[in-house]
Amino acid sequence: MPxxxxxxxxxxxxxxxxxxxxxxRLESIDQIIDFIxxxxxxxGLDEQxxxxxxxxxxxxxxxVIEHAYVDMEPGEIVCSCAVVAxxxxxxxxxxxRAFDPECIPDxxxxxxxxxxxxxxxxxxxxxxxxxxxxxxxAPGQGNVVILVKRGTQHGRGV
Amino acid sequence: MELTVKEYKHCDVIKVNGRIxxxxxxxxxxxxxxxxxxxxxxFVLDLSEVEFISTAGLRVLMSAxxxxxxxxxxxxxxxxxxxxxxEALDLAGFVSLFKIEETILDAVGNF
Numbered sequence: 001m002p003x004x005x006x007x008x009x010x011x012x013x014x015x016x017x018x019x020x021x022x023x024x025r026l027e028s029i030d031q032i033i034d035f036i037x038x039x040x041x042x043x044g045l046d047e048q049x050x051x052x053x054x055x056x057x058x059x060x061x062x063x064v065i066e067h068a069y070v071d072m073e074p075g076e077i078v079c080s081c082a083v084v085a086x087x088x089x090x091x092x093x094x095x096x097r098a099f100d101p102e103c104i105p106d107x108x109x110x111x112x113x114x115x116x117x118x119x120x121x122x123x124x125x126x127x128x129x130x131x132x133x134x135x136x137x138a139p140g141q142g143n144v145v146i147l148v149k150r151g152t153q154h155g156r157g158v
Numbered sequence: 159m160e161l162t163v164k165e166y167k168h169c170d171v172i173k174v175n176g177r178i179x180x181x182x183x184x185x186x187x188x189x190x191x192x193x194x195x196x197x198x199x200x201f202v203l204d205l206s207e208v209e210f211i212s213t214a215g216l217r218v219l220m221s222a223x224x225x226x227x228x229x230x231x232x233x234x235x236x237x238x239x240x241x242x243x244x245e246a247l248d249l250a251g252f253v254s255l256f257k258i259e260e261t262i263l264d265a266v267g268n269f
Contacts, residue, residue, distance in 0.1 A: 029181040051210070051242060058212040062180040109251025118221050121213040121250055128249055 016042065019080040024069050024094060029061050032079050036090050039081035043088035044151055052129035053088060053149050059122040060092040060145045068096030068143055075142075086151035093144045098137035161189050169200035169232075169269040171262060175207040178215030187218045194225055199232025202265040206238025211246050223255060233257070237265035 020035045022028040036057050040050040057079070064077050078093040107120050126133045132148035159182035160175040170193055178186060190201065201222065205211075219234060226232040235257045239247070247253050259265040 026181045026184070029179060033179070054210065055212055055246075058179045058214070062212070062214055065180065107251070111251075113224060113227060113255050116220060116224075116255070118217050118224070119213070121216060125213055125246075125249065 016083045021076055021078045024065050024074045024077045039083055040088050043083045044086055049149050056126040056130050056147045057090055059126050063122055064094040068094040088149050090147040095142040098139045101135040169202055170198055171202045173204040177210040179212045180214040183214035183218050190222045199226040200269045201234045202237055204237050204262055205243055208243050211243050216250050235265045235268050237262050
């Protein structure tokens with residue numbers, strides 16, 4: 001794993017928080033995934049849990065790169081991980097265009113090929129594989145996506 | 159992610175190794191589009207060495223399937239699908255939209 005410009009602080013013996021700030025570009029994704037993978041391992045998640053966190057983080061970063069900063073100068077992604085015994089909280093923050101998750105319809109998984117849109121699965125995937133997904137958006141302030149994965153088998157695995 | 163394309167008379171077999179994520183999916187998309195621009199629409203995607211697929215990768219599969227199936231000129235058949243990739247296909251509701259074969263030979267036999 002490459003050296004990461006991460007900062008680490010320990011607020012108690014049970015909690016460790018680390019954050020990573022990178023340009024919102026495709027090239028940053030591998031570094032972010034390495035970062036959250038180490039955090040997921042530290043949280044003691046099993047392979048399925050680690051995979052779920054990787055998947056949800058990839059989706060959250062894709063939303064930032066492809067939507068939040070679209071038609072504007074790409075800004076930054078801030079990825080923070082909080083490890084509390086047996087659970088990992090990943091927070092993905094951007095400073096781009098706010099989006100309202102309520103405006104994103106659930107995908108129609110039964111539709112035939114012609115009626116399927118090519119996209120629209122990201123938020124659904126995040127919600128399916130994580131135990132908690134929270135989106136906080138405010139015009140002019142960007143978006144915060146909070147992803148929680150617990151060590152026990154709660155979310156659906158992929 | 160690494161791609162290997164083998165062109166046969168009736169179809170092309172594209173073997174994907176590694177992770178198909180938001181960062182790497184554009185490379186797979188470009189490879190498929192280059193083949194389609196040359197009039198190739200019958201694809202076997204060998205996913206046996208794929209460790210990870212996100213919705214960015216699923217979008218590439220969906221887009222290629224739509225283009226290939228237009229005018230019944232071809233399709234994308236998946237082969238050697240690992241369990242986690244299959245779970246992602248299932249979660250996305252893609253299992254009914256693609257033929258999924260156990261081996262490359264079975265997949266090639268569709269064309």
